[in-house]
Amino acid sequence: MNCNLAVIKGDGIGPEIVTEAMRVLDAVGEKYGHTFSYTQILMGGASIDVHGEPLTEEALEIAKKSDAVLMGSIGGNTSTSPWYKLPAQLRPEAGLLKLRKSLGLFANIRPAYLYDELKKACPLRDEVIGDGFDMVIMRELTGGLYFGERHTEEIDGVRTAVDTLSYNENEIRRIAIKAFDIARKRKKHVISVDKANVLDSSRLWRTVVEEVAKDYEDVTYEHMLVDNCAMQLVNNPRQFDVILTENMFGDILSDEASMITGSIGMLSSASLAEGKFGLYEPSHGSAPDIAGQDIANPIATILSAAMMLRYSFDLDKEADEIEKAVKAVLADGYRTVDIMSDGMKKVGCKEMGQLIIDQIK
Amino acid sequence: MNCNLAVIKGDGIGPEIVTEAMRVLDAVGEKYGHTFSYTQILMGGASIDVHGEPLTEEALEIAKKSDAVLMGSIGGNTSTSPWYKLPAQLRPEAGLLKLRKSLGLFANIRPAYLYDELKKACPLRDEVIGDGFDMVIMRELTGGLYFGERHTEEIDGVRTAVDTLSYNENEIRRIAIKAFDIARKRKKHVISVDKANVLDSSRLWRTVVEEVAKDYEDVTYEHMLVDNCAMQLVNNPRQFDVILTENMFGDILSDEASMITGSIGMLSSASLAEGKFGLYEPSHGSAPDIAGQDIANPIATILSAAMMLRYSFDLDKEADEIEKAVKAVLADGYRTVDIMSDGMKKVGCKEMGQLIIDQIK
Numbered sequence: 001m002n003c004n005l006a007v008i009k010g011d012g013i014g015p016e017i018v019t020e021a022m023r024v025l026d027a028v029g030e031k032y033g034h035t036f037s038y039t040q041i042l043m044g045g046a047s048i049d050v051h052g053e054p055l056t057e058e059a060l061e062i063a064k065k066s067d068a069v070l071m072g073s074i075g076g077n078t079s080t081s082p083w084y085k086l087p088a089q090l091r092p093e094a095g096l097l098k099l100r101k102s103l104g105l106f107a108n109i110r111p112a113y114l115y116d117e118l119k120k121a122c123p124l125r126d127e128v129i130g131d132g133f134d135m136v137i138m139r140e141l142t143g144g145l146y147f148g149e150r151h152t153e154e155i156d157g158v159r160t161a162v163d164t165l166s167y168n169e170n171e172i173r174r175i176a177i178k179a180f181d182i183a184r185k186r187k188k189h190v191i192s193v194d195k196a197n198v199l200d201s202s203r204l205w206r207t208v209v210e211e212v213a214k215d216y217e218d219v220t221y222e223h224m225l226v227d228n229c230a231m232q233l234v235n236n237p238r239q240f241d242v243i244l245t246e247n248m249f250g251d252i253l254s255d256e257a258s259m260i261t262g263s264i265g266m267l268s269s270a271s272l273a274e275g276k277f278g279l280y281e282p283s284h285g286s287a288p289d290i291a292g293q294d295i296a297n298p299i300a301t302i303l304s305a306a307m308m309l310r311y312s313f314d315l316d317k318e319a320d321e322i323e324k325a326v327k328a329v330l331a332d333g334y335r336t337v338d339i340m341s342d343g344m345k346k347v348g349c350k351e352m353g354q355l356i357i358d359q360i361k
Numbered sequence: 362m363n364c365n366l367a368v369i370k371g372d373g374i375g376p377e378i379v380t381e382a383m384r385v386l387d388a389v390g391e392k393y394g395h396t397f398s399y400t401q402i403l404m405g406g407a408s409i410d411v412h413g414e415p416l417t418e419e420a421l422e423i424a425k426k427s428d429a430v431l432m433g434s435i436g437g438n439t440s441t442s443p444w445y446k447l448p449a450q451l452r453p454e455a456g457l458l459k460l461r462k463s464l465g466l467f468a469n470i471r472p473a474y475l476y477d478e479l480k481k482a483c484p485l486r487d488e489v490i491g492d493g494f495d496m497v498i499m500r501e502l503t504g505g506l507y508f509g510e511r512h513t514e515e516i517d518g519v520r521t522a523v524d525t526l527s528y529n530e531n532e533i534r535r536i537a538i539k540a541f542d543i544a545r546k547r548k549k550h551v552i553s554v555d556k557a558n559v560l561d562s563s564r565l566w567r568t569v570v571e572e573v574a575k576d577y578e579d580v581t582y583e584h585m586l587v588d589n590c591a592m593q594l595v596n597n598p599r600q601f602d603v604i605l606t607e608n609m610f611g612d613i614l615s616d617e618a619s620m621i622t623g624s625i626g627m628l629s630s631a632s633l634a635e636g637k638f639g640l641y642e643p644s645h646g647s648a649p650d651i652a653g654q655d656i657a658n659p660i661a662t663i664l665s666a667a668m669m670l671r672y673s674f675d676l677d678k679e680a681d682e683i684e685k686a687v688k689a690v691l692a693d694g695y696r697t698v699d700i701m702s703d704g705m706k707k708v709g710c711k712e713m714g715q716l717i718i719d720q721i722k
């Protein structure tokens with residue numbers, strides 16, 4: 001298979017961690033007979049420095065023509081970086097918003113997986129963790145309260161602000177289909193999260209999810225209220241396989257879920273469009289304070305590349321290979337500084353990449 | 362002081378737990394020279410059984426004329442109870458909504474406190490718990506997305522649902538004042554939670570909170586984004602004193618916070634109106650499955666009575682006395698079945714009430 005990738009190395013630790021992910025992809029390609037062609041584009045601060053804007057039309061066109069986008073992380077220190085003296089629409093993050101919108105990335109997937117070797121970093125007790133948890137949060141990314149009409153006005157001298165939460169059945173159906181599709185590649189269980197006892201949008205959400213579920217007789221599903229879900233993530237994270245939810249609930253719950261793993265440097269993410277196209281990036285930020293020191297943890301980005309193989313190219317075996325390699329390296333006791341603990345072997349970014357490659361060869 | 366209370370014993374375990382709370386109040390009254398006069402009113406299933414509706418106008422009038430309302434819990438088993446065959450506006454919970462609205466209860470306070478003796482029930486690791494946490498969540502209860510305009514319609518044959526999130530500065534100011542007032546009675550720190558990087562209502566929220574904060578130079582405050590707060594509750598609950606937030610965020614975060622205590626049978630709550638009026642009730646439900654067996658945990662209701670003394674009557678010393686008595690009984694190893702653990706002494710509802718009274722005498 002020949003995979004044509006747009007690559008955004010980005011800012012801070014971005015270039016270092018993406019380089020390792022590309023090397024891992026090449027190792028997988030060599031072993032399984034795939035070619036990855038990379039076209040690098042600038043986005044975020046790196047693009048501002050060169051072009052004066054966070055994402056040029058040319059860069060966007062290259063991304064659109066690619067099969068998938070692999071990304072590092074963007075942005076800098078918001079208090080000290082000159083990028084944050086610019087108007088909001090010219091700051092690094094505006095590039096990402098423009099990219100997501102232009103590419104129609106409506107489905108955000110964030111796995112929350114507990115590595116047995118990193119159990120001690122999990123804030124939950126061993127009894128709660130049990131034999132670990134492995135869930136993905138499927139969050140709708142382009143609708144709901146974050147994208148609705150909003151305004152602030154004075155009504156009879158009283159300042160009043162209004163935000164609007166709107167979903168139509170098509171927006172709900174396409175994300176529900178993604179969730180059920182992915183459940184099929186996993187433990188075949190979907191928990192759809194809403195607030196259907198109060199919100200109209202949640203009641204429509206629930207109705208459409210039930211319609212979609214009819215086409216997936218092999219996948220079980222249930223509904224859960226968002227406040228209960230926030231409790232259950234802490235109480236019994238093992239019950240979750242795929243969590244399907246709308247934009248704002250997904251924002252809150254996916255962050256909560258990432259925190260209960262205790263190791264955000266390990267967490268990948270994907271944002272998918274209709275069809276197979278997607279953008280893959282680590283859940284963590286650009287960590288400008290440790291950039292260029294070869295100490296960043298490349299694993300989240302490497303696992304994002306594995307997600308890309310799985311979701312954009314249906315290369316499940318190859319994705320498994322990467323995930324297994326990461327587990328093997330952890331089991332051998334290698335750690336970057338962010339996940340370091342007593343008795344383990346501390347390695348840098350490049351060395352961690354190489355160790356994972358050595359497992360694949 | 363003479364305190365004129367309306368009492369709603371309610372359904373399920375309600376009558377048992379409220380009875381113990383009243384006995385505790387009487388013990389405090391005897392010791393400190395206060396009189397509590399109780400007028401019992403029916404609400405919920407108990408009212409449906411007698412009057413065919415969950416809250417009569419007569420009952421509501423009595424509540425309005427009282428100084429404060431002490432409540433147990435309402436509702437039954439939603440799958441088996443005949444109350445849930447009724448139309449929504451005649452079900453038990455409709456009585457509570459009507460009561461809250463009629464009494465203008467806009468400020469919901471839920472403490473999340475970790476008792477040292479119940480540490481093992483907390484799902485978080487000992488290192489995360491440290492020397493415990495003690496926070497209250499101040500949730501706006503009558504505005505925002507849960508009370509906005511909503512509708513579902515077909516637009517060009519596509520079902521579309523819309524909910525509206527609206528806040529005006531007066532609604533925000535009155536709840537912010539409550540939060541800063543209560544912080545003054547505590548550790549003098551407010552964390553206001555919003556999504557000001559996206560929502561207009563959150564930006565207005567932040568502005569008004571900052572205006573209110575100017576009148577409280579002795580109280581420190583900061584802003585926190587809701588997704589970060591969902592993480593921080595798990596990561597470091599010790600950092601919180603008073604969390605101030607809007608209705609929906611408060612719904613999610615207060616449930617998450619209650620779960621990290623690990624013992625919901627211990628958690629009180631208050632819903633306050635302008636001035637000193639409030640309704641006080643346990644955070645837990647009516648537990649119809651264990652009703653009438655004298656095994657329910659009355660502590661959440663007893664602590665709600667303590668909150669009533671503190672917030673409606675400014676009887677801080679008397680409230681402290683109840684809270685200290687509860688801690689002493691726990692320290693002595695007495696437990697109701699819901700919080701029972703190895704080596705402890707199991708007691709029933711009445712006996713737990715009596716043990717607390719014995720501490721006060």
Ligand SMILES: [Mg+2]
Pocket residue numbers: 251252255588589
């Ligand atoms: Mg977030």
Ligand SMILES: [Mg+2]
Pocket residue numbers: 227228612613616
């Ligand atoms: Mg709730």
